[in-house]
Amino acid sequence: xxxxxxxxxxxxxxxxxxxxxxxxxxxxxxxxxxxxxxxxxxxxxxxxxxxxxxxxxxxxxxxxxxxxxxxxxxxxxxxxxxxxxxxxxxxxxxxxxxxxxxxxxxxxxxxxxxxxxxxxxxxxxxxxxxxxxxxxxxxxxxxxxxxxxxxxxxxxxxxxxxxxxxxxxxxxxxxxxxxxxxxxxxxxxxxxxxxxxxxxxxxxxxxxxxxxxxxxxxxxxxxxxxxxxxxxxxxxxxxxxx
Numbered sequence: 168x169x170x171x172x173x174x175x176x177x178x179x180x181x182x183x184x185x186x187x188x189x190x191x192x193x194x195x196x197x198x199x200x201x202x203x204x205x206x207x208x209x210x211x212x213x214x215x216x217x218x219x220x221x222x223x224x225x226x227x228x229x230x231x232x233x234x235x236x237x238x239x240x241x242x243x244x245x246x247x248x249x250x251x252x253x254x255x256x257x258x259x260x261x262x263x264x265x266x267x268x269x270x271x272x273x274x275x276x277x278x279x280x281x282x283x284x285x286x287x288x289x290x291x292x293x294x295x296x297x298x299x300x301x302x303x304x305x306x307x308x309x310x311x312x313x314x315x316x317x318x319x320x321x322x323x324x325x326x327x328x329x330x331x332x333x334x335x336x337x338x339x340x341x342x343x344x345x346x347x348x349x350x351x352x353x354x355x356x357x358x359x360x361x362x363x364x365x366x367x368x369x370x371x372x373x374x375x376x377x378x379x380x381x382x383x384x385x386x387x388x389x390x391x392x393x394x395x396x397x398x399x400x401x402x403x404x405x406x407x408x409x
Contacts, residue, residue: 170276171230172386175199175219175264176237178207180342181281181334181375185235186212188379197228199238207341219260227267233386236264237281243305250306257310258317265321277328277386278318284335284371284397286312292369294403297333297395319393328392330385332378335399339375347406348372366407371399 172189176182177198187209189196197213198205205214217226219238227234239257240246246253261280268275287295288302303309315331322329338348347363347370354361381398385391 170194170232171197171228172233172235173197173199173215173227173231174235174237176239176281177212178205179237179241180339181337181378182237183207183209183341184339184375185237185379185382188376188383192383194233197231199226219263220255222260222263225267225271226264227271227273231273232276233279234264234268234275234277235279235281235382235386236261239281239311240307241283243285243307246305246307246310250310253306254310254313257307258313261314262317265318265327268327269321269325275328277330277392278321279382279386280314280318280329280331281382282311282315282331282333282395283308284333284399286315286333294401295397297397315395322393330388330391330393331395332382332385332398333395334378335371335373335397337373337375337378337398342375347409351409363406367405369403369405370409371402372404372409373399 172194174182174186174196177186178200186196190209190211197215198208199215199217201218203216215228240253285308286301286303288300290299301312303312318329321327342349344350344353351361378398385396
């Protein structure tokens with residue numbers, strides 16, 4: 168049977184790629200959105216209007232098999248300016264979504280939470296495995312770590328099957344031009360001098376469609392419940408070499 172998947176944050180950079188990937192895999196996809204007719208969704212995605220911040224009404228359709236929860240504020244620098252707003256969407260909204268699953272006794276096959284590699288403690292010059300210590304350095308990273316902990320608690324206490332995917336530096340079409348890869352490409356396309364900040368940082372760059380496939384793999388993995396997975400290539404690239 169065709170699996171029913173609810174995607175939050177579906178109109179975002181990775182959400183759009185995820186929806187396309189799920190449709191290609193033969194899933195029935197519902198996007199949770201604040202607007203009735205959001206822009207940017209691929210053809211074939213149903214829309215369910217709802218707002219996780221308000222915490223009113225049901226947002227999960229009956230018969231949902233999987234929830235892939237991407238809705239978040241994702242800018243570390245912006246989180247420093249308004250940490251409360253970031254916590255409300257990234258942590259509190261996650262808690263509300265999990266609570267609806269619990270109270271309504273929705274028999275999910277998996278709840279997949281999108282997280283970030285920034286939850287890890289700094290590890291200069293070394294690769295980071297999933298068992299590396301967590302030490303968030305921004306309100307954004309702290310809010311994602313809180314969401315992770317809350318989700319794993321729901322798995323352990325209430326039996327909501329959870330997997331977490333910690334994304335490293337995703338890039339691809341539809342990404343905001345403020346990020347480094349589209350910034351470089353836009354400057355090259357304009358034929359101007361390429362201006363960047365520090366060239367020494369090393370990052371693990373992973374393509375957006377690969378991340379989308381990893382989300383779906385985590386959702387369907389029988390061994391993936393109660394675990395966090397890194398979404399990356401395992402290879403570091405300096406900004407200078409990029």
